[in-house]
Amino acid sequence: MKLMVKYICLSGKKRKNLSEAKSPFNRSVEVSIILPTYNEEKNIGEIVKQLREQFKGESYEIVILDDNSKDKTPKIIDKLAEKSDILAIHRYDKKGYWSAYQDAISLSHGKYILTMDSDLSHPPKTAFFLYQNRKKADIISGSRYMKSGGMEAPFFRKYGSEWLNKVCAIIAGLPYTDIAGDFHVMEKSKFNKLKFRYTPVFGEFDFEWLYRAKKLGFSNLEIPFTYKFREEGESAMGSGGADALKLMKFALAYVKMALKLRFIG
Numbered sequence: 001m002k003l004m005v006k007y008i009c010l011s012g013k014k015r016k017n018l019s020e021a022k023s024p025f026n027r028s029v030e031v032s033i034i035l036p037t038y039n040e041e042k043n044i045g046e047i048v049k050q051l052r053e054q055f056k057g058e059s060y061e062i063v064i065l066d067d068n069s070k071d072k073t074p075k076i077i078d079k080l081a082e083k084s085d086i087l088a089i090h091r092y093d094k095k096g097y098w099s100a101y102q103d104a105i106s107l108s109h110g111k112y113i114l115t116m117d118s119d120l121s122h123p124p125k126t127a128f129f130l131y132q133n134r135k136k137a138d139i140i141s142g143s144r145y146m147k148s149g150g151m152e153a154p155f156f157r158k159y160g161s162e163w164l165n166k167v168c169a170i171i172a173g174l175p176y177t178d179i180a181g182d183f184h185v186m187e188k189s190k191f192n193k194l195k196f197r198y199t200p201v202f203g204e205f206d207f208e209w210l211y212r213a214k215k216l217g218f219s220n221l222e223i224p225f226t227y228k229f230r231e232e233g234e235s236a237m238g239s240g241g242a243d244a245l246k247l248m249k250f251a252l253a254y255v256k257m258a259l260k261l262r263f264i265g
C-alpha cells in the first residue's frame with residue numbers, strides 16, 4: 001500500500017517524505033528552534049540569519065514548518081535547508097498556527113524546544129537568552145507585560161492585547177504576567193506530557209499550555225522582552241478598522257478558552 005505523504009522534510013543533503021509527524025533523521029541536538037511560517041518571504045531569511053548568529057557554536061537546529069505558503073517562502077526555506085542546521089518541512093494537508101507548532105515539535109530532534117514566531121516579533125537575541133536560562137525552570141517564557149518588558153505595536157493592539165491577557169489570566173487562574181506570548185523554551189519530553197483538550201482559534205493555545213503545565217507542577221520563569229510589531233508581511237490577525245470584526249472574534253475565542261479552563265479544566 002502506498003503511504004500518503006503529509007510532510008516533506010529537507011535538511012542538508014537529506015530528504016524524507018513522511019505520513020506521520022515523527023523525527024525524520026537520525027540525529028540529536030540540544031535545542032530545536034520551532035518556526036511556523038505562512039507567507040513570510042520578507043522575514044524568514046532575516047530571522048534565520050539572526051538566529052544563526054545568536055546560536056553559533058551551540059547544538060541547535062531550526063525547524064521551519066510551512067503550510068504551503070502562496071509567496072516565495074517554500075522556495076526560500078528549501079534554499080536555507082541546504083545547510084543542515086535547518087530542517088524545512090512542507091505540510092499540505094493541514095493549516096493553522098497551533099497545529100504547525102505541534103507537528104514541528106513532533107518532527108524535531110532536540111532535547112529542548114524553543115517556540116517563536118517567524119516575523120521578528122520575538123527577538124532572536126531574547127530567544128538565545130531564554131535558551132541560556134533553560135535549566136532554571138521547567139518552562140522559560142518571554143513576557144511582554146512584566147517590568148522591563150514591552151510591546152511596540154499600534155495603540156489599539158498594544159493596550160487591547162495587554163488588557164485581554166490580564167482578564168484571561170485572572171479567569172483561568174494563571175499567575176503569570178504574559179499567558180499569550182507563545183515564546184517558550186521547554187524540554188520536549190516535558191512538553192509531551194501535556195495533554196491538550198481544546199482546539200484554539202489562534203494564539204490562545206498558550207493559555208492551555210501554561211494551564212496544563214501548572215497542573216503538573218511545572219515551574220515557569222518569565223523573562224522580559226520587547227515585542228516588535230511585524231514590519232513585513234501580512235498579519236493573521238488583520239489590521240486597521242476593516243478587521244475590527246476579526247479582532248473581536250479573536251478576543252472572544254481568548255475569553256472562551258480562559259472560561260473553559262476555569263470551569264471545565
Ligand SMILES: Nc1nc2c(ncn2[C@@H]2O[C@H](COP(=O)(O)OP(=O)(O)OP(=O)(O)O)[C@@H](O)[C@H]2O)c(=O)[nH]1
Pocket residue numbers: 035036037038039040065066067095096097100116117118119121203229230234235236237238
Ligand atoms: N505553518 C503555519 N504558520 C502560520 C499559520 N498562520 C500563522 N503562521 C505563522 O505563525 C506566526 C504567528 O502568526 P502572525 O500572523 O504573526 O500572528 P500574530 O503574531 O498574532 O499577528 P501579527 O504579528 O500582527 O502578524 C508567524 O510566524 C506566521 O507566519 C499557519 O496557518 N500555518
Ligand SMILES: [Mg+2]
Pocket residue numbers: 117119121230
Ligand atoms: Mg506575529
